[in-house]
Amino acid sequence: GDYGYPRRTIFLVAFGAGQMNTPGNKQLLMSSSKQFWLVVTFFLFTTVSPLNAQAGFSRRIVSIVPAVTEMLFAIGASDQVVGVSSFAEYPNEVNSRPRVGALLDPNIERILSLRPDLVVMHESQTDAIGQMRRGGIEVFLYRHGSIANITDMLRQLGQRTGQTTKAMTVAKQIETTLQSIRTRVSNYRKPRVLLVLGREPNTIRNVYASGGIGFLNDMIIAAGGVNVFAHIQSEAVRPNAEGILAASPDVIIEIRAEGLVPDNRMTGDPSIWDTLPAIPAVQKDRVYFLAGSDLIVPGPRVAKATERFAKTLHPVAFKSR
Template sequence: VPAVTEMLFALGAGHRVVGVSSFDRFPPEVANIQKVGALLDPDLERILSLQPDLVVLYHTQSDLRKQLERAKVPAYAYSHAGLRDVTATLRSVGNRIGIAARAAKLATDIESRIDAIRRVSALGPRPRTLIVFGRENYTLRGIYASGGQGFVHDMVTAAGGQNVFADMKREAVQATTELILARRPEIILELRADPIGLDEEKKELAVWWQLASVPAVANRRVHIIADPRTVIPGPRVVEGIEVIAAAIKRQP
């Protein structure tokens, strides 16, 4: 789980990590740690071969959790339904590995920094913002956007944006172009975990120009943010919010 891996390293416990998901990229040290699959394809045999004292998994991985219970391997299932769950998970993980005080200090620091960003954001306008975290390449088909619940929604709200789908109380909305036209976002933010080249970015931005009547498109306030800090609910979440806030304030 990339988010929890980052937490463990931020807490100075990276040397205790024996296995990570195939999607873990940060910090660089994870490149040398055994990969044990991912959310949908965990490798139980490899996990057990590492003889872990604790396995941290996502709460939806119920089959894996049952298998670990049968093997008598302690497991902790976490969730990140909202921004507050980031620091809650940080504290819980710290408690479970015996560094509760260190985890509490880091969690409190993160919460204080987020509150400071919120106070600054509250002083300015809150533009109607569409937050996209998935679609088919080079087309506006298969758009998935943030609904009014979840980690991404909370980040953008803290950064000063007003989610155009805030009234849809779920984490993800399948957004058609007709729905986007009706919601009339003033800013469109595409969040991506992986880097994107300049030429590819230009091509991906160009597909939005067909929605010329949307204020964000008409005013050229469509931004691709290729930064894992904006999509991983870990200890770098404050930096992610700052990146989003800068994009919201950016003028064409």
């Protein structure tokens, strides 16, 4: 359609586990606690259709996706952000912005009351999309992407917000850091990695792991590992115990956002994997738990998060020389 500036444009930014290609996923998500919902929802990333640079700079932006909120703050567009997701936590400045719901519960009235001129909506939000279109409001839809989409989006947001130079700098820094990591680990054997995104507490049931597409799979590769489920073309897979045994990972990494798993649970959890003693990762005591929203939010901290993976997989490569 016409993306001219006089028209009111709304971008409702969202990503989440509701789009995972896994059996029974919808039922699990709807019945899960907020903690588990956060673990699974933060890791999916989507990429927007190309923005029209002629549309003018956006001055009032509503971002329902924490990843995009981080991008906007990183490129110097924080003053242009007028509303954020209920789940946005980083940077700390987001706490001064109004909350407008999230993927499953966008508060349309609240969004409209903020008079935004930029929002991005996920294609799964059909009801909200309909409301916007019936009101004559344009909607840009997102689709799933990879690390390359993160830097592409940074550059696109820079154009849209008038922060082109800063956005290009941030994107280039990410790409440079990732290449440096790849080079640093290139001479080491690539371990087979099981990256666990979530599971039932205190048991190895309902395991969700990274599949062969998406930014998390890209991070494993850049960090010098081989995803044991790289052959499955999905952002997430739900293997049973037999599938995990057959995958035979050399390293198991479980990731969590801060606050979702208490510290005492994090330190005690490795013993749970002892129920699968035939796994090389268990035999070699290479089961790790990493916490931090940088690990699950596909935003400007992705290079630093990848370095955390690399230091876990190849600690020798990062020892002081």
